[in-house]
Amino acid sequence: MICIFLGPPGSGKGTQAKKLMDKRGWPQLSTGDMLRSAISKGTQLGVAAKGFMDRGALVPDDVVIGLIAERIQAADCSKGFILDGFPRTIPQAEALDRMLGEAGRKVDWAVLFEIPDADLVRRLSGRRTCLNCGAMYHVDTLRPQKADVCDKCASKLVQRDDDRPEVIQKRLAVYHSQTAPLADYYRNQGKLKLLDATQGFDAVTEAVEKALR
Ligand code: AP5
Numbered sequence: 498m499i500c501i502f503l504g505p506p507g508s509g510k511g512t513q514a515k516k517l518m519d520k521r522g523w524p525q526l527s528t529g530d531m532l533r534s535a536i537s538k539g540t541q542l543g544v545a546a547k548g549f550m551d552r553g554a555l556v557p558d559d560v561v562i563g564l565i566a567e568r569i570q571a572a573d574c575s576k577g578f579i580l581d582g583f584p585r586t587i588p589q590a591e592a593l594d595r596m597l598g599e600a601g602r603k604v605d606w607a608v609l610f611e612i613p614d615a616d617l618v619r620r621l622s623g624r625r626t627c628l629n630c631g632a633m634y635h636v637d638t639l640r641p642q643k644a645d646v647c648d649k650c651a652s653k654l655v656q657r658d659d660d661r662p663e664v665i666q667k668r669l670a671v672y673h674s675q676t677a678p679l680a681d682y683y684r685n686q687g688k689l690k691l692l693d694a695t696q697g698f699d700a701v702t703e704a705v706e707k708a709l710r
Pocket of ligand 1: 504505506507508509510511512513527528529530532549550551553554555556557558561581582583584585589620621623624625633635638639659668694695696697698699701
């Protein structure tokens with residue numbers, strides 16, 4: 498199964514992709530995580546990407562397409578994978594179709610996480626992420642047992658640089674102008690599944706399972 502989690506920043510794509518990965522064993526391919534890892538290692542790619550990410554803009558298409566092209570060839574992707582945060586533009590979606598087609602593969606489903614912007618601002622401004630293992634928390638809805646400490650690995654929890662209010666607004670605007678048109682792209686291919694992402698964690702997990710059944 499090759500499935501895409503589409504949706505605005507903070508809609509819960511990463512949370513649900515991690516759950517599905519644990520349950521089904523399909524790796525979660527998150528371009529955001531790949532870029533953040535490049536930034537923390539100080540690679541040339543990371544240095545180039547940081548400026549775009551810190552101001553809430555998209556990293557250029559050729560950079561993220563290159564990352565995904567390499568990643569999907571890895572052995573752990575042979576039975577399927579979940580794309581979280583990619584594609585984000587029509588040229589990225591077209592490139593994905595091309596590279597999968599060359600390998601005799603295709604996207605099965607694109608699941609769109611639907612949620613109003615006001616909910617997203619609350620979710621993103623309260624999000625805390627583990628610096629070490631990437632586990633996610635929320636200051637109101639998913640608190641760690643000990644403040645600012647990860648339950649899983651006891652590392653420090655931090656707020657992402659792009660979860661500041663002014664950057665959140667920019668990311669939402671970018672989503673509506675550049676990424677939202679992908680819904681029609683996959684609708685026209687008969688692959689779009691809509692999901693109510695305003696529900697609680699477990700209800701969304703059930704809805705994801707149902708969409709992929
Ligand atoms: P990326 O890391 O992909 O960020 P995003 O798409 O903006 O998505 P988020 O990670 O912010 O949100 P999410 O939907 O995963 O929600 P989450 O599960 O964390 O991208 C970051 C940047 O990298 C981009 O701005 C861009 O610069 C660059 N980039 C990445 N990919 C790119 C690409 N393809 N092309 C170009 N540039 C690219 O949940 C959010 C919070 O809500 C958490 O605190 C969570 O606990 C909480 N929550 C989740 N579900 C629920 C629920 N059901 N109920 C209550 N709270 C919930």
